[in-house]
Amino acid sequence: MTEKTRVVVLGGGYAGVMAANRLAGSRRAPAVEVTLVDPGPRFMERIRLHAFAAGTRTEPGVDWAEVLHPQVRHLQTRAVGIDSDHRTVALAHREPVHFDWLIYAAGSGEQSTPLLSVTSxxxxxxxxxxxxxxxxxxxxxxxxxxxxxxxxxxxxxxxxxxxxxxxxxxxxxxxxxxxxxxxxxxxxxxxxxxxxxxxxxxxxxxxxxxxxxxxxxxxxxTVGLAVARLAADSGLPVTDDGRLMVDATLTVPGHPRILGAGDAVAVQGGAGRHLRASCASALPMGAHAADTVLARLAGTTPDAIDIGYLLQCLDLGAGHGHVQAVHPDDAARPWAVAGRAGGWTKEQVCRKTIAWLAREARRPGSFTWPSGPAVSVD
Ligand SMILES: Cc1cc2nc3c(=O)[nH]c(=O)nc-3n(C[C@H](O)[C@H](O)[C@H](O)COP(=O)(O)OP(=O)(O)OC[C@H]3O[C@@H](n4cnc5c(N)ncnc54)[C@H](O)[C@@H]3O)c2cc1C
The missing domain is CATH 3.50.50.60 (FAD/NAD(P)-binding domain)
Structure with a gap:
């Protein structure tokens, strides 16, 4: 019997779920077993938390079954340590999980403050x-x-x-x-x-x-974001603000079996220079991290990320919004949609994020994203 390749995805946000779905259903690597570690009872739509915090909507989120490939094993717990030498992830109140490949997608939270906040x-x-x-x-x-x-x-x-x-x-x-x-x-x-x-x-x-x-x-x-100390405390290379360093293939330098995606990582070099912490970056980064693992399993050279932006959106309450068209490098284009048309567009974008994840669960490999600005990848 063929040994399964064990992939652990740490964090079930936009990046982690996208990565897990692409790997679990890939025909390119059928012998992959994917475990998603996330403490949430449901998938959390973080981009709607401001409305929940204000009381204009109930807790946003969908059942895991709606967005997750059926073959992904979800462990509802928190990772508390990563042992890169022994390839294990320590979990709260559970036995550790072993990995052949790890995708770190723990997202971000608020800066330390006793004040109120909205990020989780x-x-x-x-x-x-x-x-x-x-x-x-x-x-x-x-x-x-x-x-x-x-x-x-x-x-x-x-x-x-x-x-x-x-x-x-x-x-x-x-x-x-x-x-x-x-x-x-x-x-x-x-x-x-x-x-x-x-x-x-x-x-x-x-x-x-x-x-x-x-x-x-x-x-x-609502100022700034902070990331957990998990990567730093596990001895992995991090930036001054604690984000896991990854190269343009989303692999951690010096740790070829560990990759990262989403808010929790900082892409080194030109390919990542324009990226901002966002759902719009997390989704394609999650897909790309999975593609890098699949390429390595197939013995081929993984591509560098190439992520561009299309829109920036604001929910301005009660069906109003503001949607700004942007260039691939995130610089504003000269047009925007405001008022109720902006609110409608913003709502469609929010719904689309869930639809993309659900579609990737049904048809792994289907998610695509616009290309980024032309940069020299160093
Ligand atoms: C109010 C609000 C509105 C926003 N609006 C927009 C928007 O309009 N457009 C946009 O592009 N972005 C928006 N963002 C930003 C966007 O939500 C984030 O950039 C995005 O969620 C990042 O995705 P991610 O997958 O990296 O992390 P997340 O979505 O944060 O997911 C990380 C997951 O990892 C889990 N996790 C954390 N630590 C551990 C651990 N130790 N073990 C296991 N699991 C762990 C968390 O519980 C979480 O489920 C908004 C953010 C907020 C707070």
Whole structure:
């Protein structure tokens, strides 16, 4: 009997599920056994967590069976260590799993803060409860005016129009996506104030040109992302911010049997320079990590990643949105869709993410993605 090749995928987000599906159903390597390690009871649609946190939708997610290839074994637990020498992953409250190939796709979370946040179901639930418990007229500060900050502000303004909501960021709406006048108009329409200033990550106090004031009744932190220390603590090469280093084939330098994809990794060199933490990067990276494993199993040379962007989308609450067309390197093109048409387009994009995963489960290898900007891969 042929020995099965064991692939462990660590993290069942957009990157991990895409990778697991492509490998589990591949005709190119039928003797592959895929194990997905993820603590969630369901697949979590992270791109909708702002709406859950604000109370405008129930917990977003779908049953694993809807997005996962039936031959993927899902272990509902958390990985707590990676032993690259012995090729094992230590799990919380379970026996370790052995791997021939590991795909690290643990995603990202919020920076360490006692303030409210929206990046995981647990912290989003805490935010939801806090918002629901506020009395009318209470003040809510959103720290950060990037896409997540603006999406959270709009969602809270829709669910609780009786609250006084202020978005605070050093240069106001300076993010290339949120700086569009249509976004400012939508915030104004929802009575959300945007203020130039800084929010203290520990206390929630706000400093502006006119001075410092104590935290509002609720402060939601949406600035930056942080990754778990799992890769660093396991002795794998990481960047200063803890992301697992991978080369253009998504392989960890010096660890040819370990690959990475999604928010948790940093692609070294030109092929990864334009990539931002996003679902739009995680999906093609997951597919590519699987392709690299399949190429190595077949004894062929894996390709370098070639990931381009098409759109950047914002959910501006109550069916409104803003969708910006971008070049493959993520720089804005001169057109955007706003208002209800933008909201409709954004919703289709969110649904498409689940549809892509489900389709890859049914027809492994079917997912394709636009090419990236022309870069020299070093
Ligand atoms: C509110 C919000 C809105 C967003 N909107 C957009 C958007 O419109 N467009 C866009 O492109 N991006 C958006 N993003 C960003 C996007 O959600 C992430 O970039 C994307 O989810 C990254 O995918 P991933 O697979 O790398 O990680 P994730 O989707 O975060 O999945 C990682 C998985 O790994 C699991 N995990 C973590 N640690 C371990 C461990 N030790 N062991 C086992 N499993 C583990 C986690 O539980 C999780 O299920 C948004 C993010 C937020 C928070």
């Amino acid at each position: 179901p647990t912290v989003a639930r805490r935010t939801r409860d806090a918002i629901a418990g506020l009395p009318p007229g209470a003040t809510v500060t959103i720290a950060g005016a990037g896409p997540t900050g603006v999406e959270v502000a709009c969602a809270v303004a829709v669910s609780r129009p009786d609250l006084v909501i202020t978005v605070v960021a050093p240069a106001g709406l300076a993010n290339p996506l949120t700086a569009h006048p249509a976004v400012a108009r939508r915030l104004h329409h929802l009575n959300v104030t945007v203020e130039d200033g800084r929010v203290d990550r520990a206390s929630g106090a706000v400093t502006t040109a006119v001075g410092r004031r104590p935290a509002g009744q609720a402060t939601i932190w």
